[in-house]
Amino acid sequence: MLRKILIANRGEIAVRIIRACAEMGIRSVAIYSDADRFGLHVKKADESYCIGNEPVASYLNIHALVDLAAATGCDGIHPGYGFLSENAQFARVCKERGITFIGPEADVIHRMGDKTEARKAMIAAGIPVTPGSDGNLDSVEHALIVAEKIGYPIMLKATSGGGGRGIRRCDNADELQNNYQRVISEATKAFGSADVFLEKCVVNPKHIEVQVLADHHGNTIHLYERDCSIQRRNQKLIEIAPSPQLDEAQRQYIGGLAVLAAKAVGYTNAGTVEFLLDDKDRFYFMEMNTRVQVEHTITETVTGVDIVEEQIRVAAGLTLRFKQHEIVRRGYAMQFRINAEDPKNSFLPSFGRISRYYAPGGPGVRTDTAIYTGYEIPPFYDSMLAKVIVSALTWEDVIKRGERALKDMGLFGIKTTIPYYLEILKHPDFQAATFNTGFVEKYPELVNYSNKPRPEELASVIAAVMAAHTGL
Secondary structure (H helix, E strand, O other), X not given: OOOEEEEOOOHHHHHHHHHHHHHHOOEEEEEEEHHHOOOXXXXXXXXXXXXXXXXXXXXXXXXXXXXXXXXXXXOEEEOOOOOOOOXXXXXXXXXXXXXXXXXXXXXXXXXXXXXXXXXXXXXXXXXXXXXXXXXXXXXXXXXXXXXXXXXXXXXXXXXXXXXXXXXXXXXXXXXXXXXXXXXXXXXXXXXXXXXXXXXXXXXXXXXXXXXXXXXXXXXXXXXXXEEEEEEEOOEEEEEEEOOOOOOHHHHHHHHHHHHHHHHHOOOOEEEEEEEEEOOOOOEEEEEEEOOOOOOHHHHHHHHOOOHHHHHHHHHOOOOOOOOHHHOOOOXXXXXXXXXXXXXXXXXXXXXXXXXXXXOOOOOOEEEEEOXXXXXXXXXXXXXXXXXXXXXXXXXXXXXXXXXXXXXXXXXEOOOOOHHHHHHHHHXXXXXXXXXXXXXXXXXXXXXXXXXXXOHHHHHHHHHHHHHHHHOO
């Protein structure tokens, strides 16, 4: 077993990994840029070290991170998600220095990070993929020829893309010509690669992903699926496990496909195989994420499997503790990404000081976050502040619990997506579990919620005013 792990990340995922380490008796080492010196992960780790002045670039300095891990006696590095989590070079350097990278092998990361190579691997394994270009596009003329062959609309995508970036939908040849250089520019800036490809656009699909776990002893299992269809501009907002839109036959089918995909590329550790489900109930492979997902929490909730702990065990060379037949689902879980954004103002980021914060509680409620009262939200990172996870035995009850938990949460001083999520929960299509990736776009009126303060918000304001005047 690993003895000491450096966590090459920040925020809530760093806190999540620190907690797993604590339960496993492993010492944790946190890193931080100057902008994160007051971060909760810095306070909770056994050791913490500043890695630079640059807010983002500091977390991307591969050799500095590996040098620090070696200098502090770490025998493992957990990359979390984002930053270097899907960077094959990072995994390779860790291995060269004799430090265990908690994730898949570097060549698998590289292969699955290249979307055209991933498509080829899935086709070879007999897994359905959407029609598209055989490889990267040579020119806009090449793109036009392929698009004409498969038919519009098409999706123009960065080959090395991820996280919803470097993607443009094109409904005709003019849009393809206009977007071609834009996607190349986005891809170059975001991923350091100008390679792009295209594939048929599945209009308003359901976005279904499957969590897989695989060890170095030939064991591969799935932990069932998550429904990530509630999203805005390819960014997930609400995630659900299992999907309330699948029947049991579909669930078993897609789980089997995910295991087949993982085995086909020699995958180890935790990963996610993402699919699109069209209106004719056909599944298509979309991509494979070679890291822990933001929404791993809901899978943990319905299966009882600690995914982060399994990641560490697998990286240490241990076998999975569970066989497929031992994985049992219980009820539903739903995760809300609480973002520092103003839905009424085109979801503009809302950074600043959190004047007061208290987490929701009660049965079936979990909160993963790194914020606290007085925390100053730095404007350099993703706008996600917290993840509120609720669970219940039925679909109807998990919706009710979600509403209660969101209303129970107190987060003052900034704008958040909480009131917007409350509107989604009340919508008939959501309650009937008949939604797809076009839900947010289809119902723009859901941002027209009332800004009238709730009683608990008024009480918080009054208490703050009284404290200021009395010196309490």
